[in-house]
Amino acid sequence: xxxxxxxxxARQDVSAQQVEELTATLxxxxxxxxxxxxxxxxxxxxxxxxxIKKNRKAHYSLLNIDAPHAAVAEMERQMRINEDxxxxxxxRVDALEEGPSAMMAKRDRxxxxxxxxxxxxxxxxxxxxx
Numbered sequence: 001x002x003x004x005x006x007x008x009x010a011r012q013d014v015s016a017q018q019v020e021e022l023t024a025t026l027x028x029x030x031x032x033x034x035x036x037x038x039x040x041x042x043x044x045x046x047x048x049x050x051x052i053k054k055n056r057k058a059h060y061s062l063l064n065i066d067a068p069h070a071a072v073a074e075m076e077r078q079m080r081i082n083e084d085x086x087x088x089x090x091x092r093v094d095a096l097e098e099g100p101s102a103m104m105a106k107r108d109r110x111x112x113x114x115x116x117x118x119x120x121x122x123x124x125x126x127x128x129x130x
Contacts, residue, residue, distance in 0.1 A: 004065040008088035009058035019059045029075045035067020052086045064096045
């Protein structure tokens with residue numbers, strides 16, 4: 001079976017729970033086609049670089065898929081029909097990444113910073129003299 005990374009963007013109007021239900025539906029499609037989902041990450045509601053179908057934000061989700069091509073093609077066909085999905089992209093890869101994706105690692109790194117503001121970072125600097 002082939003390995004794929006699949007990312008899709010859902011409309012900003014749907015809730016996070018509806019996005020999870022949509023992901024569950026996609027997972028069922030893949031398992032019925034003889035494949036499996038090895039990783040499922042919800043990246044959250046993020047701003048888009050430009051408007052897509054009158055939406056300024058979208059829910060991002062990543063799926064790592066180990067499935068035959070026919071199952072992935074059927075999933076993509078169903079996604080084209082669904083009005084809640086703005087965009088999707090499937091890329092065939094040689095090996096799937098283990099552990100969290102780059103987006104989740106960034107989120108963890110940002111959470112470790114805590115409540116530091118820009119002023120705290122430069123707090124040890126002497127005031128300027130004019």
